[in-house]
Amino acid sequence: MDRKALLELTGKYQSPLYVYDTEKIISQYKKITGAFSKVKNLKINYAAKALSNINILKVFNSLKSGLDTVSIQEVKLGLKAGFAPENIIYTPNGVSLQEIEDVAKLGIQINIDNLSILELFGQKHPKVPVCIRINPHIMAGGNSKISVGHIDSKFGISIHQVPHIKRVVENTGMRINGVHMHTGSDILDIDTFLRASEILFNTAKEFDNIDFIDFGSGFKVPYKEGDISTNIEELGKKLSQRFNNFCKEYGKDVTLMFEPGKFLVSEAGYFLAKVNVIKQTTSTVFAGIDSGLNHLIRPMFYNSYHHIENISNPKGRERFYSIVGYICESDTFGSNRRINEISEGDILCFHNAGAYCYSMASNYNSRYRPAEVMIYKGKDYLIRKRETFEDILKNQVEVSV
Numbered sequence: 001m002d003r004k005a006l007l008e009l010t011g012k013y014q015s016p017l018y019v020y021d022t023e024k025i026i027s028q029y030k031k032i033t034g035a036f037s038k039v040k041n042l043k044i045n046y047a048a049k050a051l052s053n054i055n056i057l058k059v060f061n062s063l064k065s066g067l068d069t070v071s072i073q074e075v076k077l078g079l080k081a082g083f084a085p086e087n088i089i090y091t092p093n094g095v096s097l098q099e100i101e102d103v104a105k106l107g108i109q110i111n112i113d114n115l116s117i118l119e120l121f122g123q124k125h126p127k128v129p130v131c132i133r134i135n136p137h138i139m140a141g142g143n144s145k146i147s148v149g150h151i152d153s154k155f156g157i158s159i160h161q162v163p164h165i166k167r168v169v170e171n172t173g174m175r176i177n178g179v180h181m182h183t184g185s186d187i188l189d190i191d192t193f194l195r196a197s198e199i200l201f202n203t204a205k206e207f208d209n210i211d212f213i214d215f216g217s218g219f220k221v222p223y224k225e226g227d228i229s230t231n232i233e234e235l236g237k238k239l240s241q242r243f244n245n246f247c248k249e250y251g252k253d254v255t256l257m258f259e260p261g262k263f264l265v266s267e268a269g270y271f272l273a274k275v276n277v278i279k280q281t282t283s284t285v286f287a288g289i290d291s292g293l294n295h296l297i298r299p300m301f302y303n304s305y306h307h308i309e310n311i312s313n314p315k316g317r318e319r320f321y322s323i324v325g326y327i328c329e330s331d332t333f334g335s336n337r338r339i340n341e342i343s344e345g346d347i348l349c350f351h352n353a354g355a356y357c358y359s360m361a362s363n364y365n366s367r368y369r370p371a372e373v374m375i376y377k378g379k380d381y382l383i384r385k386r387e388t389f390e391d392i393l394k395n396q397v398e399v400s401v
């Protein structure tokens, strides 16, 4: 999206503001499906938690994408957005048996990630096929908070416990219809990923009526110039070939699934905020914006880098700034950034603001969460209103004190 259009949107909808470019979402979706075009049955399930506005979900449904969900609320949002139950997969962690049963009743594919619940669920509902989430104990990902496949991770059933899974299946008469892994964000090394995939293929062979193999996600996108991203074409080529061979060995055209979040929506998002104050200190120049970690927590939470530019003064001379928020905690979005000269009132644009940005926003400091705008077929649509004071008080119950 060009700067001028983004600047106009902040004029129209005020700041802070999230803007999503659906054309980019669609092109990312097509990039994955294109890379795996040699696979007969391919299913991409968008991971709703990355960006869960119902309109974004509708866009994915219109692309014939499936939906990957982690809570019953996400399932309900997906159904409301128009997804057929059979196009939704539910991959929770640490939720109650009750919630899993409630989701299963809605006709959603269940993915179970622990033996205890597997056994309980299988005893009560032997006719409902379930997918199992395997932890292959392969380390992937650049950040300990988002690496979920390692030995100490709380996710998945250990690959070493497959004999136990089989015993549960035998004892309950339940059917395992899919195997799944999600080793965490940031797959850079295709060969590591393929090694983990071999573990999944071997696990699939342990069960005689598999319908799909779900390889999770972890596709990396560039956040700054020079960043390496997952080579999706190479992954597509290598994994498709291996997958097609597996189908031959297995004697069935099973479905290959992925569930990307970040890859599909990260680059489509822009976060726009206004500079409230410029503060010169002895060590730096701070630009303080009308937002904070309540609206975009990734830099503080994960040390994530978000490229920041001054779209109000794109030709201005470059100077060094620390971009900070207005929250009463340290909330630094970027230190020592080279940015076109900033004046109070300028609009700064944060890139890669599609994934895990709005969906992690909060009301900390009793601030309103921002508005969201979607660009769809060349037109801008307000898809979430800015909150108001009523929203802050909405569920608070006043008592006499």
Ligand SMILES: *Cc1c(COP(=O)(O)O)cnc(C)c1O
Residues within 6 Å of the ligand: 047, 049, 050, 068, 070, 091, 182, 184, 185, 186, 216, 217, 218, 219, 259, 260, 261, 262, 263, 355
């Ligand atoms: C979060 C999550 C994803 C999406 O991960 P990205 O890195 O955003 O692609 C996929 N599957 C599961 C089970 C997840 O929890």
